[in-house]
Amino acid sequence: MRQFHKNVCVTLLLVLGGMLLAAQEQQQQKEVDIDELAVKEAERLASLLKLEDWQLFYADSIFRHDYGKMQEEIKELQAKRISQTEAYQDVQDKWMSRTDEALKKVFDAAQWKKYLKDGAGRRMREREKRQKARNQ
Numbered sequence: 001m002r003q004f005h006k007n008v009c010v011t012l013l014l015v016l017g018g019m020l021l022a023a024q025e026q027q028q029q030k031e032v033d034i035d036e037l038a039v040k041e042a043e044r045l046a047s048l049l050k051l052e053d054w055q056l057f058y059a060d061s062i063f064r065h066d067y068g069k070m071q072e073e074i075k076e077l078q079a080k081r082i083s084q085t086e087a088y089q090d091v092q093d094k095w096m097s098r099t100d101e102a103l104k105k106v107f108d109a110a111q112w113k114k115y116l117k118d119g120a121g122r123r124m125r126e127r128e129k130r131q132k133a134r135n136q
Contacts, residue, residue: 034071038063048118049111062102070095090134093127100124 042060045051051059073091082088100120104112116124 032071034067035064038067045115049107049114051107051111055106055111058106059103062099062106066095066099066102086134089130093130096123097127 038060041063042056045059046056077087
């Protein structure tokens, strides 16, 4: 009988350990890989806008920096247990505006115009509307 209890305890520990490992792996998969996102977006823009190598380098650097800083600020809000979606939207708006400002310096006029038509212009107008609403 004692051996049976021992086997049950060992089995329970193995099952719980497996569940903890699975939960940890799932959490890691949920976390966004900022570098991967930055590379994908820079490559997408390189293809769309026919970027020069130096422009691709700068775009990639801008995305890596700004996405990383945005993620840091979002993690800070999460650590403080802030649940207001406006706070998260403010952080996203701030860093996406900075990204657009930096990219404008890298792109030539035709590339910038195409970038705006690709959806950036609409996103910028939406951010401006939210900013006006916050200021009122």
